[in-house]
Amino acid sequence: MLGEYPIEGRGAAEIAASVERAVGAGELEPGQLLPPMRELAARLRVNPNTVAAAYRTLRERGVIETAGRRGSRVRPKPATTGREKLHVAVPAGVRDLSSGNPDPALLPPLAPALAAAAEEGDREPVLYGAEPMEPELARIARAELDADGVPEGPLTVASGSLDAVERVLAAHLKQGDAVAVEDPGWGRTLDLVPALGLRTVPVAVDDEGPRPEDLRAALASGARALIVTDRAQNPTGASVSAARARALRAVLREHPQTLLIEDDHGHGIVDLPLHPLAGVTQHWAFVRSVAKAYGPDLRLAVLTGDSVTVDRVRGRQRLGPGWVSRLLQRAVVRLWTDGAVDGPAVAAAYRTRRDLLIDALADRGVLAHGRSGMNVWVPVPDETGAVARLLHAGWAVSPGARFRLSAPPAIRITVSTLTPEETGPLAEAVAAAVGPAPVRTYV
Numbered sequence: 001m002l003g004e005y006p007i008e009g010r011g012a013a014e015i016a017a018s019v020e021r022a023v024g025a026g027e028l029e030p031g032q033l034l035p036p037m038r039e040l041a042a043r044l045r046v047n048p049n050t051v052a053a054a055y056r057t058l059r060e061r062g063v064i065e066t067a068g069r070r071g072s073r074v075r076p077k078p079a080t081t082g083r084e085k086l087h088v089a090v091p092a093g094v095r096d097l098s099s100g101n102p103d104p105a106l107l108p109p110l111a112p113a114l115a116a117a118a119e120e121g122d123r124e125p126v127l128y129g130a131e132p133m134e135p136e137l138a139r140i141a142r143a144e145l146d147a148d149g150v151p152e153g154p155l156t157v158a159s160g161s162l163d164a165v166e167r168v169l170a171a172h173l174k175q176g177d178a179v180a181v182e183d184p185g186w187g188r189t190l191d192l193v194p195a196l197g198l199r200t201v202p203v204a205v206d207d208e209g210p211r212p213e214d215l216r217a218a219l220a221s222g223a224r225a226l227i228v229t230d231r232a233q234n235p236t237g238a239s240v241s242a243a244r245a246r247a248l249r250a251v252l253r254e255h256p257q258t259l260l261i262e263d264d265h266g267h268g269i270v271d272l273p274l275h276p277l278a279g280v281t282q283h284w285a286f287v288r289s290v291a292k293a294y295g296p297d298l299r300l301a302v303l304t305g306d307s308v309t310v311d312r313v314r315g316r317q318r319l320g321p322g323w324v325s326r327l328l329q330r331a332v333v334r335l336w337t338d339g340a341v342d343g344p345a346v347a348a349a350y351r352t353r354r355d356l357l358i359d360a361l362a363d364r365g366v367l368a369h370g371r372s373g374m375n376v377w378v379p380v381p382d383e384t385g386a387v388a389r390l391l392h393a394g395w396a397v398s399p400g401a402r403f404r405l406s407a408p409p410a411i412r413i414t415v416s417t418l419t420p421e422e423t424g425p426l427a428e429a430v431a432a433a434v435g436p437a438p439v440r441t442y443v
Contacts, residue, residue: 007035010046012053019054020063023074033345034064034072048081060176062194073270090396095422098398100234102269102374103416107295108340110331117330132314132323133157134334141288143301144267148274155305156314157324160299161265161289162188164313165227166196168285168305171257171312173198173224180218180226182210184377184410186234186263187402189227196278202405205233206401207371212247225259226252230274232266232292232373235403235412237354239266239372245275252280259309260284265301268293271347283309290332292340292374300332302323350374353415353423360427366434372417380434383409389433395426 005027009015023030041048055072058064066072083258092102138155139233146152147358158164168177175197183202193200202220203210203226210228219226228248231239240248252258260281264274278284282415285305290298303312303313317323335341361368361378370376380386380400387399390411400410411434418426 005039005236006049007044009044009054010050012050012057013184014045015040015046015051016053016057016061016063019058020061023063028074030074031076034074036071040412050238057175057197060194060197060199062200062438066258090425093373093392094391094394094396095426096396097418097426098396098410098412100375100398100414100415101296101437102292103349105417107293108335108345110298110335112153112296113331113334113338113340114327116334120330121327127191128322130323130326132317132326133325134329136337137302137329140333140336142304145288145302145304147277150274150276150304151279153282153286153305154307154310155302156310156317157329158287158301158303158313158317159321159324160291161263161287161301162192163299164285164287164301165189165261165311166192166288167316168259168261168287168303168309169193169196169198169225170318171309173315178218178221178223178412179224180215180223181405182227182229182233182238183405184235184403185227185405186229186405190403190405193227197228200405202407204407205236205238207236207238207369208244209233209238210244210248212244212251215248219255219258224257225261227261227263228277230262230264230266230276231270231272234373235375235398235400235410236377237370237373237375239270240275241270242273242275245277248277249280252277256281257283262286263289265289265292266373268341268343269346269374270349271344271351272372278305282306285309285313290335293343293346294332294335298328298332300328303325350416353418356420356423357413357418357427359413360423361430364427364431366427366431370415374414376415377410378413378430378434379408379410381409382434383411386411386430390429393429393433395429 007024008018038048038052041051063071065075178199178201179193180201180203182205201223203214203218258281267288278286283306287301287303289301357376358370360370368376368378383400390397398412
């Protein structure tokens with residue numbers, strides 16, 4: 001049943017850790033059946049309640065799933081393995097449209113900003129006990145947030161969007177709590193939630209963002225938090241419209257204790273207005289990263305929220321890394337003040353590439369989505385087959401399984417570096433790989 005791997009431990013934590021190590025190392029494979037609790041308890045000479053507690057911990061962490069009398073199995077996509085393993089190996093000579101990366105040609109040079117920040121650091125070194133946030137970064141960020149209608153709140157800095165989301169979740173939730181997440185949604189978020197011992201509750205999305213009726217059902221079922229991508233949603237390109245924002249805020253008003261987390265990682269690369277949801281729940285956080293517009297290696301995101309949430313995030317951060325490098329913060333300030341990125345031009349470039357592909361696919365009877373950002377989402381009847389056929393035709397795209405919980409199959413095409421000359425041949429290949437699709441939504 002378990003091959004050569006023996007589950008070990010005397011306490012629930014030790015048994016759970018033994019299973020999780022084996023899953024992470026590949027010694028227990030996805031779908032593999034675990035021993036019945038009484039059988040394992042007898043083998044380990046422990047109380048069956050101890051094994052039951054271990055299995056419960058593993059379920060809460062997203063490592064295993066239980067189906068009644070059919071027993072417990074390693075999840076097909078356990079949190080310890082990560083969805084990033086669901087990728088396509090890109091052979092030489094194949095055009096890679098699977099990465100989700102921005103176009104390097106649209107990113108600014110970093111050397112001048114980093115050099116200027118280093119010179120400032122030489123003049124005014126940042127030492128222990130200094131303020132964790134660069135004052136000028138806070139001033140500029142707050143002004144932009146005010147202009148976009150984000151409610152007033154204290155500011156702090158995290159090491160990217162996902163770091164901020166993790167810290168906010170940890171500040172309020174406990175193991176076993178449920179979190180409403182977009183489906184399809186960002187694969188790393190779908191990994192992070194169960195890795196923290198939390199449960200995911202899928203909320204279907206369309207081009208205008210999360211569907212209000214699905215959010216209402218998720219919150220009614222007990223979800224204590226909601227994570228929303230306001231614009232440039234990965235993978236679908238959804239962007240929350242004004243009407244959708246009103247509808248979602250109305251649902252959230254019915255559940256004021258919900259922890260709301262908004263991710264605006266598309267700031268600087270989209271030309272659609274922001275319609276924030278914050279302000280109708282007691283606890284909220286709004287995250288704005290610089291990675292997509294200025295470069296993924298700039299691990300910096302500005303976080304605002306209610307005073308309790310931000311204070312908890314700051315306090316926990318002080319006990320860990322302490323702060324995000326002020327050198328990095330100063331470099332970002334220099335990039336902002338120097339106008340290193342022409343936001344409207346970048347947004348227009350990505351919009352042109354998306355629209356060209358979506359129109360070319362429509363001409364061939366293939367439905368695709370992509371209101372904003374750098375990705376196009378194409379529903380397909382056979383995800384694995386479509387990815388394989390496109391790879392054979394010379395195009396690497398991302399399987400939708402990286403981004404789905406219960407949503408139908410699809411593929412994600414990153415158009416950030418797609419040229420007009422490539423658009424037609426790619427659309428032909430996609431049409432041949434997936435066949436004409438009926439007009440329908442992807443939810």
